[in-house]
Amino acid sequence: MSEFSAWKKLYQPQRPSPQQRLFHPLLEQHALALWIKRDDQLHPRISGNKWRKLKYILRQALSEQASGVLSFGGAYSNHLHALAAAGHELSLPTLGIVRGEPHSRHNPTLGDARRWGMALEFVDRQQYRRRQEPAWLNELARRYPGFLIVPEGGSCPQALPGVAELWQELSQEVDEVILPVASGGTLAGLLSARPATTRVRGYAVLKGTSWLAEEVCRLYPAAGQDPGWQLELDHHGGGYARCPVADQATIAELAEQLGIPLEPIYSGKAMLGLFRDIEAGLYPAGSRLLFLHTGGLQGARGAL
Known part of the structure; x- marks a missing residue:
């Protein structure tokens, strides 16, 4: 398919x-x-408004043949959970920049995300506040070439x-x-x-x-x-x-x-x-x- x-x-x-x-x-x-x-x-698995918000974001990623989709969220983020599930169904790599400590990877939300293939990168709260700064976004774009970067919550x-x-x-x-x-x-x-x-x-x-x-x-x-x-x-x-x-x-x-x-x-x-x-x-x-x-x-x- x-x-x-x-x-x-x-x-x-x-x-x-x-x-x-x-x-x-x-x-x-x-x-x-x-x-x-x-x-x-x-x-x-792709619940509620996340299903709706991701619809055309995912289509854009596929049409641009993106290497994957990168986004941001907390340790219990519904958005990251839904993005990971959608990526799994579409065979589209996903990466979550997570506000929190690495031990959070074992919670139910991020556990699901990892099982669906999402890679996780944990940052502290100070770093996470930079999620809208062009300098950090440019750095992430260099580190993950070809990834579509989506704002927190999928709100774009x-x-x-x-x-x-x-x-x-x-x-x-x-x-x-x-x-x-x-x-x-x-x-x-x-x-x-x-x-x-x-x-x-x-x-x-x-x-x-x-x-x-x-x-x-x-x-x-x-x-x-x-x-x-x-x-x-x-x-x-x-x-x-x-x-x-x-x-x-x-x-x-x-x-x-x-x-x-x-x-x-x-x-x-x-x-x-x-x-x-x-x-x-x-x-x-x-x-x-x-x-x-x-x-x-x-x-x-x-x-x-």
Whole structure:
């Protein structure tokens, strides 16, 4: 099977992820309709928004006959996990620059990545902060000639079209789409094809996010003149991959009540923020809401 045949098998024909109505006493109390788009079920290994964001990045790597794909992430990175799985299916070499110590290679996330053939290079936090500096990127390009270098989280302009295709899959019109936001790529991708009648609201899952709106606009410049979106910055739970014990318990309770799997890093934290804002009366009665489950359930395996 050629590389492009494998890519087409992975992505075409696209089978939409399930969409289901959620029920909860708080929704009934506030006269809200809430659906969930189960992107966590898109693929057994390439989960959620990573499947969408990688779609055209991988096609670019294959079309350019790249030596491989290099990217960045933490020790429990959903992005590196998904990239390694995709590389394995496409026979495309992958390399992860990992923030953390080499002993992390034995955790479940990086263990999977290594089994799928991803080479790992560990750097300390100070070095990792340079991941967007041209000098270090040029150095990596010299060390790994022919590799396509992809930003952390897969958030780059090539990722946006794959995310934007989600709009074609919705089974009914909604007033607002809600999603967790970390690196901003999924939010930017949704905005790039946002219907005029639907707003988009992102719940930031990390603190210190004054830069996040700027990053969304960098990825999709037209977002700067688009009034149909906003970021909620007060539900990060203490920072990325942090979640108070009480919040973890509430997320687990919500998951049981709603009948869906949630983790306390991305979708669980955003769902908790959504329900707190519903209780506070942020969403007008009669609103039709859609929550995007961005996957990443594997990253909760010991990450907290």
